[in-house]
Amino acid sequence: MRRAGSGLLLLSLALSARAQEPAPRELSFEKDVQPLLARYCHSCHGDTKPKGGLSLKKFASAEDFQKDPRTLQLVLLQIREKAMPPEGKPTPNLEMRETLMAWLEKTAASIDYSKMPRDPGRVLLHRLSRAEYNLTIRDLLGVDTRPADKFPADGSGGAGFDNIADTLFVPPILLEKYLEAAAEILDAADPKRVFVAPGDARRTLERHLPRAFRRPARPGEIDRLVALFERFRAKGASFEDAMKATLKAVLVSPHFLFRVELDRESAAPYPVGDHELATRLSYFLWSSMPDDRLFARAAEGKLHEPAVLEAEVRRLVADPKFEAMAEHFAGQWLGTDALPDQAQPDPRRFAAYTPSLRDAMMREVTEFFLHLVREDRSLYELLDCDYAWVNEELAKHYGIPGVEGKEFRKVKLPDRNRGGVLGMGGVLTLTSYPQRTSPVLRGKWVLEEVFGTPAPPPPMNVGLLPPDDAPKDGLSFRQRLEAHRKKPECAACHNRLDPIGFGLENFDPIGRWRTEIAGRPVDAKGVLSGDRAFEGPVELKKILLERRGEFIRHATGKMLSYALGRGIEHYDPPAIQAISTAVEKADGRALTMILEVAKSYPFRYRRNKPVEETSK
Secondary structure (H helix, E strand, O other): OOOOOOOOHHHOOHHHOOOOOOOOOOOOHHHHHHHHHHHHOOOOOOOOOOHHHOOOOOOOOHHHHHOOHHHHHHHHHHHHOOOOOOOOOOOOOHHHHHHHHHHHHHHHHOOOHHHOOOOOOOOOOEEOOHHHHHHHHHHHHOOOOOHHHHOOOOOOOOOOOOOOHHHOOOOHHHHHHHHHHHHHHHHHOOHHHHOOOOOOHHHHHHHHHHHHHOOOOOOOHHHHHHHHHHHHHHOOOOHHHHHHHHHHHHHOOHHHHEEOOOOOOOOOOEEOOHHHHHHHHHHHHOOOOOOHHHHHHHHOOOOOOHHHHHHHHHHHHHOHHHHHHHHHHHHHHHOHHHHHHHOOOOOOOOOOOOHHHHHHHHHHHHHHHHHHHHOOOEHHHHOOOOEEEEOHHHHHHHOOOOOOOOOOEEEEOOOOOOOOHHHOHHHHHHOEOOEOEOHHHHHHHHHHHHOOOOOOOOOOOOOOOOOEOOOEOOEOHHHHHHHHOOOHHHHHHHHHHHHHHHOOOOEOOOOOEOOEEOOEEOOOEEEEOOOEEEEHHHHHHHHHHHHHHHHHHHHHHHHHHHHHOOOOOOOOHHHHHHHHHHHHHOOOEHHHHHHHHHHOHHHHEEOOOOHHHHOO
C-alpha cells in the first residue's frame, strides 16, 4: 500500500459504487461479511506477513472500514473486478461476491465526508521549480534565456509533479547556480526594464522588490537595499553597476527564490493573505508571478471575495500565459513530458519517430487540454471524442489527410478509434517497448493515470517476455502473454491490465494504426471484470466511460495536488468530494474544475501544522 500522501486510491469515494437493487435484508458485518473475509481473505491478508502489507483482520466492523476509506475502496475494487482472491486460491461464488460488494458499497456510501473536520493541510516552504524560475524571470525582467535550465533537475515526488514543495530540495550546487543566474539575467535584461527610474535607486527598488518578493515591501527592506547600493557607489561603481549588484541581492534572496507564507498565532486553520492567495493563483495557472492587476486586487483586499476570485481565475485562464499550466499539468499528469527520456523506439524499425514528431506528440496533449479549458468542454472528451489536435507531421503519422503546416488545429476524425488520450501518439509510445507494444504497460497506464487505481507491483522472479512481437514456436506474442498470465502469481494483476492493453493493439509502438502484427491480423479483443467483452478502442472506451465518476475524482485529486504543490493526504477527501461533485453536476466541464479548485478550502486556507501533529 502507498502512503496516504502519494497514493490516490482514497480519492475513489463511495460515489463510484455501482447502482444495484436493494438487498432483500439488512446485511450484517458479523453474520454476512466477516465469515467471507475470514474464509477467502485472511489467509493472505492476516496478521502474519500480510500480502502487500495489508491486513484485513484488524477490520472488525463497518466503523473500522469507514475510518480507512482508502482500504475500503481498494477491497471493493478488487472484489468488483474479480482480481481477488487470486487464481489457485478458494474463490467465493457469485452470490458471496455480490454480498461482499453490496456491503462494501453501502458502507462506502454511508461515509459523510462533509462532517469530517476540514483541514487545509500545510505546504512546506516552496522553492521555485526550474520552470517557475524561468517564467518568473521572464515576467519580472523580460528575460527569455531560460537560466534555470542549467540548474539541477527538480524531483517529481509521489504526486508526479515537479512543483511539489517537499521534493524541491536545495543542494549546495544550486546556490552557486543562483548567483551565476542572477548575474546573467541582469546582463541580459533590457536596461529600460531594469532601470525604471534613471538615477533614482529608491524608486527603482520600490518598483522591483514588491514584484520580486510577491508582496509589499516590509519596513526597512528598501532602506537596507538603498544602503547597499550606496556602498557600491562609494567604492566607485557606476549607477548601473551598483544598481545591478543591488538587484542581484534581490534575485538571490529567499523571498524571491521561495514562495513564502508566514505562520500566524493560531491553532486553527486560517485564510491565506490576499498577496499569498494571488501568488498561489498565479503559480497554479501561469507557473509564474502575479501581474500588476492581480497585485492590485490583492492590495485592495478583495481577492478573497468569491466574485473577484472567480473573475481573476477566468482572466488568467484567458491569458496566453495559461499555456504553461496546460503544458506542465497535463504533460506531467499523463506522463508525455517524459517522452524524451523514457521512450526510445528502435530507430531501425521506427525511423518515422523523429525528434520533431516526438515534440508534436507532446504538443498535442497541451493543445488538447487548452481546448478543453478555453472552450469549457467536458473532461470526458479525454476518454473519448471525435477529433484530434494535430499539425501536418502528426496528421500524416495518424493517416489524416488535408492538414498542412506546423500550426496545430482541431481536426474531425473519420471514426472514434483515435479520439481522446488512449489514441494519442505520445501516450501510446510512452507505454511501449523499443520493439513492440506492451498491453501490460498500456493497461497499467490507464488504471493509474486515468482512474488512479494502480495495480500492485509484480512478484519476484515472474519471468521476462520477449523484447519483440515476432511469432515464436508457432505462437503470437499475445498467445505467449496469455500463457504467462495463466500463472497463479501473475493472473490477478494481468486480468486487470492486459484486456485494456489488448483493446489498443491496433496502435503500433509509435501510435500508428495497424491491422496486422508480424503478418497476422491484430487481435484487439478483451474481457473486463470477468464478463465485459469488447473489441478495439471504440468498444473499450465505451466501457471505460462507465467509470467517469472515478475519472473525475482522480483528475480532481491530481489538479488539487498540482495547485497546492503538495501530495494528496488523508484529510483531503472532503475537498475532493466537494470539487468533484460540482464538476460532475457540470457534465465534467474543465473550467469548472479549475474554478472549484481555486475556490476550494485547502487552496484558500492553511494551518501551521496538520491535525495529527496538533493532536499529539
